Amino acid sequence: MSSSSRIIATDVAIVGGGIVGASAALALRRKGVDVLLLEHDLCGARASGVNYGGVRRQGRPLSQLPLAQRAHQIWADLPALIGTDGEYLRSGHFKIARSQADLQALESYQALSRDFDLGLELLSGASLRQRCPWLGSHALGGSLCPQDGQANPRLVSPALARAAQRAGARIHERTPLDEVLHDGRQFLLRSGRHLQVRAPVLLNCAGAWAGALAAQFGEAVPLRSGHPAMAVTEPLPMFLPWSLGVEGGSIYCRQAARGNLVLGGGSGLALDAERARSQRSAIAALAVQAIELLPALRNAHFIRTWSGTEGYLPDHQPVLCQSRRRPGLIHGFGFSGAGFQLGPAVGEVLAELACDGRSSTPIEAFAIERFAAHIPT
Amino acid sequence: MTSTTPLQAVIVGAGPAGIRAAQTLAAHGLRPVLIDEAARGGGQVYRRPPAHFQRPPRALYGSQAARATALHRTLDGLQAQIDYQSDSLVWNAEGGQLDLLHGPTQTTRTLRYGPLIVASGATDRVLPVPGWTLPGVYTLGAAQVALKFQGCAIGRNVVLMGTGPLLYLVACQYARCAGTRVAAVLDTARRADQLAAVPALLAEPAILARGLHCVAWLRAHGVPIHRGIRPVRVQGDARVSAVVWSDGAQQHRLACDAIGLGHGLRSETQLADLLDCRFVWSPAEHAHLPAHDAAGRSSVPGVYLAGDGAGIMGADAAECAGERAALALLADHGRAVDGARARQLERRLGQLRRVGQALARAFPLPADWAAQAPDALLLCRCENITAGQLRACARETGADEMNRLKALTRIGMGRCQGRICALAGAEILAQATGRPVEQVGRLRGQAPIKPIPLHLQTQQVADGTDAAAPPRDE
Numbered sequence: 001m002s003s004s005s006r007i008i009a010t011d012v013a014i015v016g017g018g019i020v021g022a023s024a025a026l027a028l029r030r031k032g033v034d035v036l037l038l039e040h041d042l043c044g045a046r047a048s049g050v051n052y053g054g055v056r057r058q059g060r061p062l063s064q065l066p067l068a069q070r071a072h073q074i075w076a077d078l079p080a081l082i083g084t085d086g087e088y089l090r091s092g093h094f095k096i097a098r099s100q101a102d103l104q105a106l107e108s109y110q111a112l113s114r115d116f117d118l119g120l121e122l123l124s125g126a127s128l129r130q131r132c133p134w135l136g137s138h139a140l141g142g143s144l145c146p147q148d149g150q151a152n153p154r155l156v157s158p159a160l161a162r163a164a165q166r167a168g169a170r171i172h173e174r175t176p177l178d179e180v181l182h183d184g185r186q187f188l189l190r191s192g193r194h195l196q197v198r199a200p201v202l203l204n205c206a207g208a209w210a211g212a213l214a215a216q217f218g219e220a221v222p223l224r225s226g227h228p229a230m231a232v233t234e235p236l237p238m239f240l241p242w243s244l245g246v247e248g249g250s251i252y253c254r255q256a257a258r259g260n261l262v263l264g265g266g267s268g269l270a271l272d273a274e275r276a277r278s279q280r281s282a283i284a285a286l287a288v289q290a291i292e293l294l295p296a297l298r299n300a301h302f303i304r305t306w307s308g309t310e311g312y313l314p315d316h317q318p319v320l321c322q323s324r325r326r327p328g329l330i331h332g333f334g335f336s337g338a339g340f341q342l343g344p345a346v347g348e349v350l351a352e353l354a355c356d357g358r359s360s361t362p363i364e365a366f367a368i369e370r371f372a373a374h375i376p377t
Numbered sequence: 378m379t380s381t382t383p384l385q386a387v388i389v390g391a392g393p394a395g396i397r398a399a400q401t402l403a404a405h406g407l408r409p410v411l412i413d414e415a416a417r418g419g420g421q422v423y424r425r426p427p428a429h430f431q432r433p434p435r436a437l438y439g440s441q442a443a444r445a446t447a448l449h450r451t452l453d454g455l456q457a458q459i460d461y462q463s464d465s466l467v468w469n470a471e472g473g474q475l476d477l478l479h480g481p482t483q484t485t486r487t488l489r490y491g492p493l494i495v496a497s498g499a500t501d502r503v504l505p506v507p508g509w510t511l512p513g514v515y516t517l518g519a520a521q522v523a524l525k526f527q528g529c530a531i532g533r534n535v536v537l538m539g540t541g542p543l544l545y546l547v548a549c550q551y552a553r554c555a556g557t558r559v560a561a562v563l564d565t566a567r568r569a570d571q572l573a574a575v576p577a578l579l580a581e582p583a584i585l586a587r588g589l590h591c592v593a594w595l596r597a598h599g600v601p602i603h604r605g606i607r608p609v610r611v612q613g614d615a616r617v618s619a620v621v622w623s624d625g626a627q628q629h630r631l632a633c634d635a636i637g638l639g640h641g642l643r644s645e646t647q648l649a650d651l652l653d654c655r656f657v658w659s660p661a662e663h664a665h666l667p668a669h670d671a672a673g674r675s676s677v678p679g680v681y682l683a684g685d686g687a688g689i690m691g692a693d694a695a696e697c698a699g700e701r702a703a704l705a706l707l708a709d710h711g712r713a714v715d716g717a718r719a720r721q722l723e724r725r726l727g728q729l730r731r732v733g734q735a736l737a738r739a740f741p742l743p744a745d746w747a748a749q750a751p752d753a754l755l756l757c758r759c760e761n762i763t764a765g766q767l768r769a770c771a772r773e774t775g776a777d778e779m780n781r782l783k784a785l786t787r788i789g790m791g792r793c794q795g796r797i798c799a800l801a802g803a804e805i806l807a808q809a810t811g812r813p814v815e816q817v818g819r820l821r822g823q824a825p826i827k828p829i830p831l832h833l834q835t836q837q838v839a840d841g842t843d844a845a846a847p848p849r850d851e
């Protein structure tokens with residue numbers, strides 16, 4: 001049987017079939033590049049498919065806004081790109097302020113982000129009560145980004161991988177990467193006894209599992225796994241037009257077209273390297289905070305909770321750059337729980353890095369050298 | 378461990394398995410906590426009516442009245458020796474603690490456990506039929522609960538359809554019920570299936586006799602029994618008015634005002650899943666079940682499984698398994714137990730397992746159900762998902778596994794979390810992908826086991842909020 005183990009050659013090999021890896025595969029195919037993607041489970045089954053589904057620019061660090069703006073354009077044409085709407089809705093994203101200090105923080109963010117055309121609108125006082133009768137008394141005001149919104153990650157992320165496959169990418173699911181070598185010219189990837197892949201370019205899009213690959217090529221980063229605690233209520237009559245966040249962090253919440261409220265906040269519990277769950281303390285905290293913000297939820301029921309595994313970096317910024325140690329290796333990971341909206345643009349940037357050696361979107365802030373202390377010299 | 382170590386043993390489920398387990402632990406000097414979702418113990422099979430109801434046990438439990446009464450007496454007699462917590466739903470398990478929702482007060486709290494016996498029981502296995510969501514269609518188990526718990530029938534002109542021992546038992550109970558007529562028993566199993574199982578059933582003459590008596594009684598009282606049938610559809614506008622079924626050659630229409638529908642039972646395994654028990658495929662039961670040894674030890678140290686929640690073997694086996702698991706728990710914690718009794722229980726469980734397998738052969742799931750299910754057939758009633766949507770998803774996306782199918786279609790995402798729809802969904806996915814059903818897997822269990830209200834009052838928030846969690850809203 002092992003005699004069937006032939007070596008497949010490709011222009012670009014991608015490790016990881018989340019929204020980043022799948023978007024990169026699709027972007028590369030659209031440039032006509034031959035691409036092969038290895039995913040150790042199913043595409044979009046990890047962080048990309050279990051996250052909250054926020055499609056949000058508001059609140060991001062300014063350094064991410066060029067990338068987020070680029071993603072915003074791609075999301076606009078998502079159905080044409082992936083063949084499904086993924087329940088994407090530009091419903092608006094409302095960041096709630098619970099104190100005067102929060103309101104001031106939102107005001108200053110509005111001022112700082114003025115160059116990026118987010119269209120932020122500050123609400124407080126009577127206009128807040130008039131427009132948000134469903135909001136609890138803990139909210140003093142907030143900032144609305146009308147063109148931000150929400151989507152269904154369960155649908156969008158796998159659909160991106162399918163779109164890449166339709167465009168000609170070779171996608172190998174349930175194919176864990178067991179070994180990577182570099183022979184001085186090319187990467188050689190092995191999965192089990194039967195699959196070997198040779199490629200001059202390798203994209204490291206392995207999410208929470210990307211650290212080992214980076215470390216193998218001399219670029220260790222302080223990547224840790226994080227687990228969002230997520231919960232969903234039974235379907236309720238539609239009342240919440242916007243996706244909600246809270247300044248300073250707390251819960252986040254949106255109402256899906258079906259009527260269910262999807263809530264996240266706090267941390268889940270890792271069962272092992274692969275699995276995580278929402279934990280009781282987080283579920284309880286979600287419930288209390290949800291009722292504070294949205295008193296109508298008082299009599300609603302949680303019907304399901306879940307979690308996933310995301311890669312976090314200490315400064316909550318991703319690593320998105322070419323390797324400084326191994327030419328041909330390109331990193332795109334560590335989105336720290338905020339990669340869903342960025343994903344499609346990150347894919348395009350990775351494709352540019354692979355083909356042109358440079359990105360048309362500024363990504364200096366995401367260089368891996370910022371963790372140089374962790375990289376042995 | 379020494380025999381003086383206080384053991385906080387917890388039992389989930391006060392049916393036949395849980396009550397016998399509690400009795401055994403109490404007899405060995407422990408004071409176990411017995412948790413039950415129902416207001417009164419007895420499980421589904423020996424469900425007790427509200428205290429002020431006055432129907433005699435014989436009317437409620439028929440030939441099993443003596444067993445039911447004995448079990449209820451045992452539980453009543455244990456009150457001083459155990460910590461019995463009724464009306465308490467276990468909705469989560471995490472870190473050596475169970476989360477309980479107390480129904481009457483709508484409060485949730487945690488309970489630390491040492492060794493844990495899970496006796497979570499079973500619910501009906503439903504293979505949907507076109508029209509099955511019409512008012513007037515009940516599961517066989519629900520039809521029986523209506524009689525046992527409330528003393529009311531599901532209708533006046535009732536059809537019982539599906540397969541399994543419960544089909545005939547419920548038929549007898551309904552036919553004896555004043556004011557109710559059983560229009561027909563429609564069994565998807567063939568007479569040949571039942572005849573083929575007779576030799577194995579001869580090992581357990583009482584069970585065989587009970588079954589034969591039930592069938593003879595139905596015949597003597599003019600209840601038509603049709604075997605080898607296939608349901609075609611349930612008809613009705615606001616409510617069931619008739620059922621259409623096929624005998625293979627032609628279709629028949631039978632007027633009725635209620636239908637009891639079921640294809641045997643399915644184990645309630647969510648808690649075992651949340652406890653991280655390893656699951657294995659059981660060909661005999663056509664289901665993924667938590668693995669356990671002959672004594673009831675699961676793959677997780679300190680977690681024991683007993684009763685129908687660990688595999689469908691019926692009430693008598695559940696009593697044995699509850700006692701056996703309790704003895705295993707005691708022995709594993711250094712208590713002296715009667716080894717001969719343990720071996721005797723295991724032998725008895727072995728016999729009953731063979732009977733159970735023979736009954737499974739006598740009442741097989743219709744192997745052609747998935748192939749015959751029309752695309753328009755509604756499978757997931759919480760989320761309105763049809764067989765055709767599942768097939769289309771498999772075809773268009775390559776989904777070949779239940780959790781992926783759930784993510785892409787919403788099957789199992791509603792209030793029931795797949796308890797009703799997942800097994801039928803797996804049959805459809807297996808048929809659509811041409812794979813054996815065991816290979817399409819099973820839905821991962823997720824808390825809450827049943828829906829919990831957001832306004833749960835809890836002390837966990839104060840110490841539980843994760844201050845280290847990064848602010849994020851995606």
